Amino acid sequence: MRNHESPTRALHHSDHGTPLRATVIWVVLIAATIVxxxxxENGGSGPAVVGLxxxxxxxxxxxxxxxxxxxxxxxxxxxxLALGWMTLVCALIGxxxxxxxxx
Amino acid sequence: MNTCVQxxxxxxxxxxxxxxxxxxxLPGDLAIWFFILAELLAFGAFFLAxxxxxxxxxxxxxxxxxxxxxxxxxxxxxxxxxxxYLVVRAVQAAEAGQSRRAATWIAGGFACGAGxxxxxxxxxxxxxxxxxxxxxxxxxxxxxILTFFHFMHVILxxxxxxxxxxGARKGRYGPGNMNGIETGAAYWHMVDxxxxxxxxxxxxxx
Numbered sequence: 001m002r003n004h005e006s007p008t009r010a011l012h013h014s015d016h017g018t019p020l021r022a023t024v025i026w027v028v029l030i031a032a033t034i035v036x037x038x039x040x041e042n043g044g045s046g047p048a049v050v051g052l053x054x055x056x057x058x059x060x061x062x063x064x065x066x067x068x069x070x071x072x073x074x075x076x077x078x079x080x081l082a083l084g085w086m087t088l089v090c091a092l093i094g095x096x097x098x099x100x101x102x103x
Numbered sequence: 104m105n106t107c108v109q110x111x112x113x114x115x116x117x118x119x120x121x122x123x124x125x126x127x128x129l130p131g132d133l134a135i136w137f138f139i140l141a142e143l144l145a146f147g148a149f150f151l152a153x154x155x156x157x158x159x160x161x162x163x164x165x166x167x168x169x170x171x172x173x174x175x176x177x178x179x180x181x182x183x184x185x186x187x188y189l190v191v192r193a194v195q196a197a198e199a200g201q202s203r204r205a206a207t208w209i210a211g212g213f214a215c216g217a218g219x220x221x222x223x224x225x226x227x228x229x230x231x232x233x234x235x236x237x238x239x240x241x242x243x244x245x246x247x248i249l250t251f252f253h254f255m256h257v258i259l260x261x262x263x264x265x266x267x268x269x270g271a272r273k274g275r276y277g278p279g280n281m282n283g284i285e286t287g288a289a290y291w292h293m294v295d296x297x298x299x300x301x302x303x304x305x306x307x308x309x
Contacts, residue, residue, distance in 0.1 A: 015128060015281075016195050026188040030181060033302075037177035040307035045165075053303040060184075060299045068191050069292045070285075074129040081140060089147045089300060096154035097308065100161040 016070050025063050032056050050097050054090045061086045131286030139293045142256070146297040149252065150304055153245045160241055165309045167242040170233070175226045176306040179219050180298060183257075186215035187295040190264070190288045197276035197284050205284065206271035212291070213264045216257060223254055246305060253294070253301060260294045263287045 016022075036056055039049060062083060066072040071079040129136060157164040193208035235243045267287045270276060276284045 014195070014198060015130060016191065016198055019192060019195055022188060022191045022195065026184065029184045029188075033177060033180045033184065036180075036303050036307055037173060040173045040177075043309075044307075045309045050308050053307055057299050057303050061296055064187065064292055064296045064299065068187050068295075069289055070130045070194075073127055075127050078129055078136060082143070085140075085143045085147060086300075089150055092151050093154045093300075093304060093308075096151065096158045099155070100158035103158060103161065 015073050017067055021067065025067050029060055029063060032060050047098070047101070050094070054093060058086055058090050131282060131289050135286045135289050139289060142293055143297070146252075146300075149249050150300055153249060153304060156241055156245060163240060164242050167240060167246075168306070168309060171246070171306050172226055172229065173306050175222050176302050179222050180302050182215045182219045182222065183295045183298050186212040186219070187292050189215065190291050193267070193271065194281070194284055194288050197271065197281060198278055200277045202271050202274040202276045205276055206268050209264055209268040209271055213261060213268060216261050216264060216291075219257055220254070220261070223250070223257075249301060249305060253298060256294045256297075260291045263290055 036053060039053060065082040065086070066079060069082070071082060189208050189212035193205040193212065196202075196205040196208055230243075230247075235247070237244050237247055264287065267284055270283055
């Protein structure tokens with residue numbers, strides 16, 4: 001359907017952001033990965049550390065969903081579904097971790 | 104690249120996006136997004152199976168996790184993120200009417216994805232040499248099933264990237280024909296997205 005739209009669409013706006021924005025996000029994603037890796041290398045454990053790990057994972061996921069997948073400009077249902085999935089999975093992992101602490 | 108930047112950030116561009124609610128648009132084919140949702144649910148089920156199995160075997164999981172190669176896991180995270188970034192640049196190039204430049208970006212994304220496969224294979228070989236198998240422990244079963252399920256998605260993603268590269272090289276994509284490249288890119292980002300949970304869950308959380 002979109003194939004028949006005006007070929008000048010990109011001249012009016014971009015659905016995929018700017019190269020600069022994509023590059024800044026890439027730098028943030030790599031920096032966040034290095035934090036997660038160093039937590040692992042230092043043997044970090046416990047609820048605070050696991051909370052940090054999944055807060056980082058959620059933040060990275062949100063950047064992928066909203067910017068790289070370009071759902072920021074999609075009908076609201078789609079970013080909400082994807083972010084809802086991230087929230088649910090991270091929350092349930094947290095509950096499972098807590099259950100393991102109590103066991 | 105300057106042309107690309109100018110096209111994408113030209114002053115006339117910003118207000119149309121910010122103020123016009125009707126500009127909201129799902130990139131690519133609707134069908135790929137239903138497929139992506141199904142994949143996210145499948146991966147989510149695997150992640151939770153792992154997390155709750157771990158809750159009943161915390162000591163075993165913590166002990167055997169120590170033997171995983173976190174450097175390989177982190178390197179693979181960086182490769183997938185970089186690959187996703189390069190594919191975004193490809194989509195942006197196509198959007199700016201530079202299909203052949205998009206092909207170059209896609210080739211870079213493919214190379215990073217292929218790098219992931221190589222690193223993962225080295226990791227598997229080391230694990231198998233150490234006697235790890237599906238039946239050697241609950242942790243190893245989950246580690247192998249989760250990472251291999253993801254690995255197969257990377258392989259499919261590489262096939263898709265190869266098809267996109269071929270199309271872009273022939274000048275197929277442009278502002279009036281973004282459907283194919285957006286659809287393939289969305290799938291590739293999904294493969295990246297699930298790894299962003301898999302890595303801290305399996306390699307780091309303890």
